[in-house]
Amino acid sequence: MAAGTDTILGSVPALWDEVTRRVAAGCRFADLFGTAHAGGLLLTAHLVGPAGLETWQALLPPGAASYPALTPRLGAAFWYEREIRDMFGVVPEGHPRPQPLILATAGDPPRPGSGSPPGAAERAPEVLPSHVAGPGLFTIPHGPVRSGVVESIEYLVETPGEDIPHLNMRVFYKHRGLEKRFEGMTSSDGVLLAERTEGIATVAHALAYCHALERMAGAEVPWAASLVRVIHAELERLACHLDVIVRLADGAGLAVATARFGWHKEQVLRLVSQLCGSRFGRGVVIPGGVQGLPRVAPAELLTILTGLDRKLGADLRVLMGTASFLDRLRRTGPLPPPRAHEHGALGPIGRGSGGTDDGRAARPYDAYGSLSVRVASRPAGDALARLEVRVEEIAQSFHLLRQATDELAGELAGGADGELGGAAGGPVRVPCDPAEGRAVGWAEAPQGEVLYDVSISGGRIARCRARSASFHNLVLMHEVFAGDILTDFPFIEASFGLSLAGVAR
């Protein structure tokens, strides 16, 4: 695996040349971010190719106020360069819309990696330009306080009345300054913040963060711990996919289906809390392993899973046969496969548009390499395809859960003692506390690939880049309204299934 192989190139244009060359050769653009550095602003790009993850870097000299933008050459960098502008105040020259994305401030930029805290920021509201013009066109501002219990974002829907020719998004409302907050934390505290970066994908974020540290320290996670990690990651996938289904059923006005799937989701969260005390699997994953074994014996867990699978499966079969529901999703919010591929769309959005990339299968971690992971994929690219991918992944998750629980039962029977929350250095964790270094970790969240690029200096976090799948994917909302009308909006938003906490951070 090519993880950690990184090259510092001579100049920013040379970095863009390399990135575009690698993308043309079939790599997926995965991340681009800045780090305040003694020698200026360090730009880091992550690409994912068949051989694994590769990292390319270049230094922008201190004092440089701008650099030639990558976005005109590689559209997927659109939001990433706006984020760099927000965080460091440098302007990407030639960027089609160099406006605030995750932070709209007038004061000093926070400059992650610099180690010094910026002052409190005042919001400087900017009026976004209209992107379409014509008689009778107007903008519907929707948010940041929207109807229902949802996270804060502002959608500006430009419409002549029914169609949605253009959509703008302002995500900076709930920026929490987390990447700056990581700085100076110990590596064991950092995982707590990683869990809260995108709360509904707590386990996936903790895993990606811990994988980075474990790679840095060369720590080998005990087999039992890697199985426990899989169990929690798959339960999280069930809960998130069920949440999407609840929202879709609610949008379609299927009251009974909404209630049924809401109940199933509650059962999953209760099972998680039975296993570890937290309904979101918090505190389970720690650098070097897991906090403890599940508090439910494997045999009992298998029984619970079988019951859950049976009840949920029966409801899913009825849902996927409810014509009035499927009609609302078919050809709604289409993302053409070539466009999804070009952007490197992640998770169910990418796989609903013909993608086949799933970190659990392509770049396996923890116990996934020894379990059989089948990747779900659909070519249609509409909201229905994204739902079908999720429904298939739910079945797959039960399959993985059963495999992992069986393995864990065997492991516990054959030696490793079943002491709950085994002592430090016991069977479920190894020491992992690197003092210096930098490494990248990843995990496949229910929303798609999560990437963490962690630098440790003197035992403390110097820079922690947390790139969620939600950040990478949300920008695609701009382009999926071809021919769709206002009433399709809730379906399209629900079918994306993203968390804004992970976008604005």
Place this chain on the structure above:
Amino acid sequence: MMWAFRGLRNGVLTTRWPARPDGYAASTRGPATVLAPASQPSPPPSQNGQASLAGLCPAGAISQDGQGAVALDQGRCIQCGRCVAARPDLFGWQEGPGSAALSRTGLVVPPVAETPERLAGVRADLRARTRALRRSVHLRHVDAGSDGTEEWEMLALLNPVYDIHRLGMFFTASPRHADVLLVTGAGARGMIEPLRTTYDGMPHPKVVIAVGTDAVGGGLPGSSYAAAGGIGGIVPVDVWLPGSPPSPFSILYAVLLGLGRLPAQAEGGGTR
């Protein structure tokens, strides 16, 4: 037609809490708490190689005075469980949904000296304000920088297990129709203005509930260039509910506490 029959499949799933006890509600994990209040024999920090008790908490919830007496501010507890794992003799989990308090200082254990008269005053004032709401209450939620889980737990209140409609409670889209404002998140600076506008748009009487440790005390995002360290400085808070995230039962408890509608047996002492 298929769905109508499916809805009958598993009988009544709805809890009867708070009128009747609920097993899951009782087992819900709340914030950490101090087990042996007041005169526990805690060793001075530097001896026998042990880290200081305050150093156990990554969120700064634990403090220790010169005499060694330990206090834990549940409004800052992120439920990571470090203190419970390291010193099970001193710290434990508070179980059950009753983690909300009517004052910010009411979240400190052991309780700081607060006159019962003052608390009774707060209670009476709140009850006078909410009496007119009677048994039909409309809730409005605003996300001021949450991590996303608090929204899930709030939405769970609509599933058939909690079904808050049975208590006459409804989520409303418009602040103009809202009686109770549920605020999540550490007070992201971008949300300060929208939050104030929403609060101002609500008719009187109104009750504000800070939902989750981030909203109560800032949690891990804390106070920074991007977050205000809690929402207490932005809108006047009536009920403080810690938790990372708080469970659906504890959110329901907080709403009922704010409305003065908790039955005596569910109130759990009524000291806060």
